[in-house]
Amino acid sequence: MRAVRTSTLLILLLTPIVSAAPVLHEPLGADVIVDGNLNNPITSASVWTAGVDATGIWHGVDYSNAAGYAELTFVGSGGNHRQQEQDQRSLVQVCFMPPPGTYLLELLAQVSDYTTQIASWQVLLLDDSAELSLTGDPLDKGLGGHVRKVDKGRVKRKEADGQWHTFSADFAISPTDAASYEYLALVLTGSKSEDAQALGFDSVSITAPGGTDEATTPQPSTIILFALGGTMALTRWVRCRMAYSH
Numbered sequence: 001m002r003a004v005r006t007s008t009l010l011i012l013l014l015t016p017i018v019s020a021a022p023v024l025h026e027p028l029g030a031d032v033i034v035d036g037n038l039n040n041p042i043t044s045a046s047v048w049t050a051g052v053d054a055t056g057i058w059h060g061v062d063y064s065n066a067a068g069y070a071e072l073t074f075v076g077s078g079g080n081h082r083q084q085e086q087d088q089r090s091l092v093q094v095c096f097m098p099p100p101g102t103y104l105l106e107l108l109a110q111v112s113d114y115t116t117q118i119a120s121w122q123v124l125l126l127d128d129s130a131e132l133s134l135t136g137d138p139l140d141k142g143l144g145g146h147v148r149k150v151d152k153g154r155v156k157r158k159e160a161d162g163q164w165h166t167f168s169a170d171f172a173i174s175p176t177d178a179a180s181y182e183y184l185a186l187v188l189t190g191s192k193s194e195d196a197q198a199l200g201f202d203s204v205s206i207t208a209p210g211g212t213d214e215a216t217t218p219q220p221s222t223i224i225l226f227a228l229g230g231t232m233a234l235t236r237w238v239r240c241r242m243a244y245s246h
């Protein structure tokens with residue numbers, strides 16, 4: 001009887017350990033972005049600094065989500081494109097690096113006018129010394145080797161009609177990326193030049209992954225990097241999810 005109990009106990013103890021081991025090719029199916037519907041308070045900040053500011057929450061300057069989406073409240077002076085760039089305000093969510101793979105970014109954006117407004121987004125990989133400025137151009141201030149851009153997009157003329165439009169794009173995180181950078185950042189950026197103009201973001205998600213790129217035959221060095229990057233990234237990512245997903 002005692003032997004049966006002992007073996008049962010051993011199985012019970014071992015089962016979670018075995019099932020918790022990272023299976024790098026298995027789809028995760030989870031959303032990298034926390035609170036993609038913009039329901040929780042946006043932390044007001046003009047800079048996001050690695051190692052100082054929190055992951056898994058929205059940081060922004062001059063954005064309100066009182067209406068259930070991220071609405072830009074700052075009205076710039078408009079004018080030429082350079083002025084519009086300076087009038088930009090960004091909303092950022094940074095998360096610990098997810099595992100390597102191909103990811104799908106989806107979001108809703110609402111913009112009134114193409115010629116006097118800017119609305120764009122970028123997926124950035126950051127190292128542990130990166131600083132993102134949330135006013136003006138987020139990549140304008142000497143980020144150097146601390147940042148690698150893996151995706152960018154913007155609202156185009158035909159979509160700048162004051163209505164909500166859905167945008168989506170695939171981007172990839174390679175095993176080398178996952179081993180070289182500490183964080184993934186989604187930066188949503190916009191400007192307004194008149195109070196009556198709309199600038200909003202909502203329903204943001206980054207979902208994944210189909211695992212590493214199946215079209216590529218991994219070389220031994222790539223496999224080692226993948227295992228290292230993937231395991232480190234998965235550990236950090238799960239930690240991030242556990243800390244900030246409630």
Ligand SMILES: [Ca+2]
Nearest residue numbers: 037068069202
């Ligand atoms: Ca919402």
